[in-house]
Amino acid sequence: MNKLITNRNLTIINFGIVFYFILIYLINFYKIDFVLMGVFGELLTLPFLLAQIVFLIIGMIFVIKNQKNFFTLVSVLVLAICTFITIGSFF
Numbered sequence: 380m381n382k383l384i385t386n387r388n389l390t391i392i393n394f395g396i397v398f399y400f401i402l403i404y405l406i407n408f409y410k411i412d413f414v415l416m417g418v419f420g421e422l423l424t425l426p427f428l429l430a431q432i433v434f435l436i437i438g439m440i441f442v443i444k445n446q447k448n449f450f451t452l453v454s455v456l457v458l459a460i461c462t463f464i465t466i467g468s469f470f
Contacts, residue, residue: 386448389438393454396431397461399423428465435462 403420438455 384437384441386445386451389434389441390448390450390454392430392434393438393451393458396427396434397454397457399427400431400461400465431458431462431465435459 403424406416406420435455435458438451438458442452442455
Protein backbone atom coordinates (compact mmCIF):
# COMPACT_ATOMS: atom_id res chain seq x y z
CA MET A 380 0.00 0.00 0.00
CA ASN A 381 2.90 2.30 0.68
CA LYS A 382 3.99 2.10 -2.97
CA LEU A 383 0.58 3.26 -4.22
CA ILE A 384 0.34 6.29 -1.97
CA THR A 385 3.18 8.65 -2.76
CA ASN A 386 3.47 12.38 -2.25
CA ARG A 387 2.53 13.02 -5.86
CA ASN A 388 -0.46 10.66 -5.98
CA LEU A 389 -1.88 11.90 -2.68
CA THR A 390 -1.51 15.54 -3.74
CA ILE A 391 -3.24 14.94 -7.08
CA ILE A 392 -6.11 13.03 -5.46
CA ASN A 393 -6.60 15.66 -2.74
CA PHE A 394 -6.65 18.58 -5.17
CA GLY A 395 -8.96 16.60 -7.49
CA ILE A 396 -11.49 16.12 -4.69
CA VAL A 397 -11.30 19.78 -3.69
CA PHE A 398 -11.67 20.85 -7.34
CA TYR A 399 -14.80 18.68 -7.67
CA PHE A 400 -16.50 20.32 -4.70
CA ILE A 401 -15.50 23.80 -5.88
CA LEU A 402 -16.98 22.94 -9.28
CA ILE A 403 -20.22 21.74 -7.67
CA TYR A 404 -20.39 24.96 -5.64
CA LEU A 405 -19.84 27.14 -8.73
CA ILE A 406 -22.48 25.25 -10.70
CA ASN A 407 -24.94 25.80 -7.87
CA PHE A 408 -23.91 29.44 -7.35
CA TYR A 409 -24.34 30.42 -11.00
CA LYS A 410 -27.48 28.24 -11.30
CA ILE A 411 -26.20 26.32 -14.31
CA ASP A 412 -28.81 23.68 -15.05
CA PHE A 413 -27.97 21.07 -17.66
CA VAL A 414 -29.38 17.56 -17.42
CA LEU A 415 -26.08 15.81 -18.07
CA MET A 416 -24.27 17.87 -15.40
CA GLY A 417 -27.05 17.06 -12.95
CA VAL A 418 -26.73 13.35 -13.68
CA PHE A 419 -22.96 13.36 -13.14
CA GLY A 420 -23.36 15.52 -10.05
CA GLU A 421 -25.80 13.06 -8.51
CA LEU A 422 -23.70 10.04 -9.43
CA LEU A 423 -20.37 11.40 -8.22
CA THR A 424 -21.18 13.45 -5.13
CA LEU A 425 -21.59 10.58 -2.66
CA PRO A 426 -18.42 8.73 -3.78
CA PHE A 427 -16.44 11.98 -3.67
CA LEU A 428 -17.82 12.76 -0.21
CA LEU A 429 -16.72 9.36 1.07
CA ALA A 430 -13.36 9.69 -0.70
CA GLN A 431 -12.93 13.10 0.88
CA ILE A 432 -13.15 11.65 4.38
CA VAL A 433 -11.04 8.58 3.56
CA PHE A 434 -8.26 10.55 1.88
CA LEU A 435 -8.24 13.11 4.66
CA ILE A 436 -7.51 10.32 7.14
CA ILE A 437 -4.96 8.72 4.81
CA GLY A 438 -3.35 12.11 4.21
CA MET A 439 -3.03 12.89 7.90
CA ILE A 440 -1.45 9.50 8.59
CA PHE A 441 0.86 9.92 5.58
CA VAL A 442 2.01 13.39 6.65
CA ILE A 443 2.66 12.22 10.21
CA LYS A 444 4.61 9.09 9.21
CA ASN A 445 6.57 10.28 6.17
CA GLN A 446 8.73 13.24 5.30
CA LYS A 447 6.92 16.51 4.97
CA ASN A 448 6.48 17.65 1.39
CA PHE A 449 5.11 21.19 1.05
CA PHE A 450 2.53 20.42 -1.64
CA THR A 451 1.31 17.30 0.16
CA LEU A 452 0.94 19.25 3.39
CA VAL A 453 -0.95 22.03 1.60
CA SER A 454 -3.22 19.54 -0.18
CA VAL A 455 -4.12 17.82 3.09
CA LEU A 456 -4.79 21.19 4.72
CA VAL A 457 -6.99 22.35 1.82
CA LEU A 458 -8.82 19.00 1.88
CA ALA A 459 -9.42 19.41 5.63
CA ILE A 460 -10.89 22.88 5.06
CA CYS A 461 -13.04 21.56 2.22
CA THR A 462 -14.24 18.66 4.40
CA PHE A 463 -15.12 21.05 7.22
CA ILE A 464 -17.12 23.28 4.87
CA THR A 465 -18.80 20.36 3.07
CA ILE A 466 -19.87 18.51 6.20
CA GLY A 467 -20.75 21.81 7.90
CA SER A 468 -23.15 22.59 5.08
CA PHE A 469 -25.33 19.67 6.18
CA PHE A 470 -26.09 21.27 9.54
